[in-house]
Amino acid sequence: xxxxxxxxxxxxxxxxxxxxxxxxxxxxxxxxxxxxxxxxxxxxxxxxxxxxxxxxxxxxxxxxxxxxxxxxxxxxxxxxxxxxxxxxxxxxxxxxxxxxxxxxxxxxxxxxxxxxxxxxxxxxxxxxxxxxxxxxxxxxxxxxxxxxxxxxxxxxxxxxxxxxxxxxxxxxxxxxxxxxxxxxxxxxxxxxxxxxxxxxxxxxxxxxxxxxxxxxxxxxxxxxxxxxxxxxxxxxxxxxxxxxxxxxxxxxxxxxxxxx
Amino acid sequence: xxxxxxxxxxxxxxxxxxxxxxxxxxxxxxxxxxxxxxxxxxxxxxxxxxxxxxxxxxxxxxxxxxxxxxxxxxxxxxxxxxxxxxxxxxxxxxxxxxxxxxxxxxxxxxxxxxxxxxxxxxxxxxxxxxxxxxxxxxxxxxxxxxxxxxxxxxxxxxxxxxxxxxxxxxxxxxxxxxxxxxxxxxxxxxxxxxxxxxxxxxxxxxxxxxxxxxxxxxxxxxxxxxxxxx
Amino acid sequence: xxxxxxxxxxxxxxxxxxxxxxxxxxxxxxxxxxxxxxxxxxxxxxxxxxxxxxxxxxxxxxxxxxxxxxxxxxxxxxxxxxxxxxxxxxxxxxxxxxxxxxxxxxxxxxxxxxxxxxxxxxxxxxxxxxxxxxxxxxxxxxxxxxxxxxxxxxxxxxxxxxxxxxxxxxxxxxxxxxxxxxxxxxxxxxxxxxxxxxxxxxxxxxxxxxx
Ligand SMILES: Nc1ncnc2c1ncn2[C@@H]1O[C@H](COP(=O)(O)OP(=O)(O)OP(=O)(O)O)[C@@H](O)[C@H]1O
Ligand SMILES: [Mg+2]
Numbered sequence: 001x002x003x004x005x006x007x008x009x010x011x012x013x014x015x016x017x018x019x020x021x022x023x024x025x026x027x028x029x030x031x032x033x034x035x036x037x038x039x040x041x042x043x044x045x046x047x048x049x050x051x052x053x054x055x056x057x058x059x060x061x062x063x064x065x066x067x068x069x070x071x072x073x074x075x076x077x078x079x080x081x082x083x084x085x086x087x088x089x090x091x092x093x094x095x096x097x098x099x100x101x102x103x104x105x106x107x108x109x110x111x112x113x114x115x116x117x118x119x120x121x122x123x124x125x126x127x128x129x130x131x132x133x134x135x136x137x138x139x140x141x142x143x144x145x146x147x148x149x150x151x152x153x154x155x156x157x158x159x160x161x162x163x164x165x166x167x168x169x170x171x172x173x174x175x176x177x178x179x180x181x182x183x184x185x186x187x188x189x190x191x192x193x194x195x196x197x198x199x200x201x202x203x204x205x206x207x208x209x210x211x212x213x214x215x216x217x218x219x220x221x222x223x224x225x226x227x228x229x230x231x232x233x234x235x236x237x238x239x240x241x242x243x244x245x246x247x248x249x250x251x252x253x254x255x256x257x258x259x260x
Numbered sequence: 261x262x263x264x265x266x267x268x269x270x271x272x273x274x275x276x277x278x279x280x281x282x283x284x285x286x287x288x289x290x291x292x293x294x295x296x297x298x299x300x301x302x303x304x305x306x307x308x309x310x311x312x313x314x315x316x317x318x319x320x321x322x323x324x325x326x327x328x329x330x331x332x333x334x335x336x337x338x339x340x341x342x343x344x345x346x347x348x349x350x351x352x353x354x355x356x357x358x359x360x361x362x363x364x365x366x367x368x369x370x371x372x373x374x375x376x377x378x379x380x381x382x383x384x385x386x387x388x389x390x391x392x393x394x395x396x397x398x399x400x401x402x403x404x405x406x407x408x409x410x411x412x413x414x415x416x417x418x419x420x421x422x423x424x425x426x427x428x429x430x431x432x433x434x435x436x437x438x439x440x441x442x443x444x445x446x447x448x449x450x451x452x453x454x455x456x457x458x459x460x461x462x463x464x465x466x467x468x469x470x471x472x473x474x475x476x477x478x479x480x481x482x483x484x485x486x487x488x489x490x
Numbered sequence: 491x492x493x494x495x496x497x498x499x500x501x502x503x504x505x506x507x508x509x510x511x512x513x514x515x516x517x518x519x520x521x522x523x524x525x526x527x528x529x530x531x532x533x534x535x536x537x538x539x540x541x542x543x544x545x546x547x548x549x550x551x552x553x554x555x556x557x558x559x560x561x562x563x564x565x566x567x568x569x570x571x572x573x574x575x576x577x578x579x580x581x582x583x584x585x586x587x588x589x590x591x592x593x594x595x596x597x598x599x600x601x602x603x604x605x606x607x608x609x610x611x612x613x614x615x616x617x618x619x620x621x622x623x624x625x626x627x628x629x630x631x632x633x634x635x636x637x638x639x640x641x642x643x644x645x646x647x648x649x650x651x652x653x654x655x656x657x658x659x660x661x662x663x664x665x666x667x668x669x670x671x672x673x674x675x676x677x678x679x680x681x682x683x684x685x686x687x688x689x690x691x692x693x694x695x696x697x698x699x700x701x
Contacts (some may be wrong), residue, residue: 077388077390079388080386080387081388084386085383087379089377089379091382091383093384093402094380094402095398095401095478105388105389108393109387137478154386157387323680326637326680327679327680328679329641330644330645331644331655331675334658334668338662338669338672339669339672340669342667342668342669343669421548423550424550434550438554447558448558451551455555458546458547458548459547
């Protein structure tokens with residue numbers, strides 16, 4: 001394996017008495033796509049937020065390109081520019097149009113001139129197929145379009161790594177495809193991605209590795225073939241069975257009933 | 261008095277009343293502006309800090325919202341001179357009014373800040389913004405937009421409540437009306453004219469603020485936070 | 491502290507004025523609200539106009555207008571107190587009508603339809619289905635209104651009613667200590683609004699509708 005671009009070492013995090021993460025470690029190689037699965041409340045979101053330190057871990061360290069982000073001396077805002085993040089609830093800036101959403105951090109963080117930022121933002125929107133929606137407000141976009149704007153907003157910063165936290169689970173079933181497509185294209189262009197998702201079809205096709213997180217530790221990890229066909233841990237088998245039950249083989253939910 | 265005499269009388273007192281209206285509008289505008297300037301930091305301190313910085317801000321807001329404006333006005337105008345601050349009527353009126361308005365405005369802004377979802381700040385920080393940058397460009401604009409409807413109410417409210425300074429004889433609209441009444445004893449026509457002016461002004465304010473709200477309409481940010489009923 | 495003791499007895503009058511005004515506003519405001527939601531076009535227009543006009547006027551204008559009316563017509567024996575209650579009550583009527591209208595409208599038409607489908611007449615449905623729910627929904631806004639009327643009752647001192655504020659002026663004039671007198675009366679008002687809000691919070695929790 002090549003030198004890892006991202007290294008997570010022994011992350012612990014507790015909220016009060018509940019120990020959410022209890023020592024999670026793994027490496028991500030450049031261009032690798034890692035999908036994290038696991039039951040609700042096992043700390044998948046917490047883990048992802050620990051990577052860009054939106055949540056500060058109680059213990060453990062995070063490296064990006066050989067630089068330790070958990071080091072107090074590191075400017076975390078600089079590091080976050082290199083780590084794009086996409087949220088389950090989109091979190092588009094409500095008061096800004098699609099293109100302004102993409103521009104904001106370009107001007108306020110990267111210090112770009114407005115015209116330059118706009119050009120850049122328009123290009124990013126075009127890449128996710130939303131050039132014609134640039135001047136609409138988030139409330140005027142569908143869920144799938146919102147999420148694609150959110151992806152464009154993150155990509156505009158030229159990140160080295162992208163974090164996705166259940167990017168499709170707030171979406172109506174018919175809108176999931178358009179977002180997964182964008183993510184798949186991104187993966188094929190060689191973006192390093194860390195994805196929390198229960199879209200098994202996506203995981204099977206796109207993931208290089210799957211991590212099964214349970215009770216704050218990694219219960220099993222391996223390539224999709226191994227986890228899907230021949231999981232070592234019975235808990236993995238059980239969880240995947242339940243997921244397939246609920247969503248079907250290819251990530252199409254059988255029953256409506258949005259997971260929240 | 262015949263109807264024509266009455267109308268004639270109303271016409272004659274109009275210039276004097278309009279002079280008063282000018283004072284009313286000046287006081288309203290200055291109190292709203294002064295109130296806003298104080299309200300933003302108070303709201304920030306109350307939302308984001310605890311302890312020694314938070315409690316004076318909280319005490320200020322609760323005290324000014326919990327007592328009549330009239331009492332606040334008298335403390336400033338009659339009370340402060342005992343401490344060596346002798347202020348003229350207009351200045352006293354302004355100070356009491358803007359402090360009062362600041363307390364209410366800070367509550368609208370605080371409520372609005374709190375109703376901006378946490379995810380907005382999270383997304384901003386994830387893009388590498390510092391907390392101040394994120395607040396300035398993401399949270400504050402949304403909060404101000406959300407506070408706009410209650411702020412519109414506050415404008416109408418202040419137009420009406422400026423009349424309270426009649427009690428220390430600042431020559432605003434209502435005071436002028438009272439002066440005319442004591443001079444002419446034509447109570448009905450005078451009060452009627454004064455009332456008419458208030459109705460028109462409040463109506464105009466409402467229309468203007470409706471226009472402002474539409475002008476700054478942002479899809480998805482229409483529902484504001486409750487203001488004091490006006 | 492001595493100041494508080496001198497001023498405090500006048501709280502009785504402040505509370506009397508407040509409670510009577512609120513009661514008047516409650517009854518008339520409720521009638522106006524019902525008129526606006528269920529009345530015919532004329533009634534609706536009249537109720538809406540009253541509310542709009544009165545809400546555009548400063549309370550002080552209403553206080554003086556009713557003072558002059560009561561004085562000149564010798565209505566209710568020309569009592570200042572009566573004029574004060576009428577003025578604050580007339581104002582509160584307008585604001586309370588808005589509060590109750592909002593509450594009734596937020597119930598939606600389903601409740602009325604359901605009641606009518608059970609054979610209740612409109613007045614019966616109103617009394618037994620709509621209003622009990624609307625009143626409960628209105629409590630938070632009503633609590634606000636109560637505090638406002640309490641504070642605005644200080645304005646009736648302008649027509650010579652010796653309630654808390656006027657009493658404070660008397661004490662100040664006698665002691666020549668204006669600051670202390672007005673801080674003291676401020677403290678009393680603060681406690682009263684605080685207690686009003688807390689009391690109504692309790693009522694709200696006690697009678698909250700569980701849905
Ligand atoms: N800020 C917080 N304060 C307190 N507890 C928290 C906080 N964030 C998360 N938790 C708790 O930590 C646990 C893990 O939360 P997390 O959101 O990481 O789980 P998850 O695996 O992402 O679940 P889901 O699949 O439902 O998104 C949960 O029990 C949650 O209640
Ligand atoms: Mg999660």
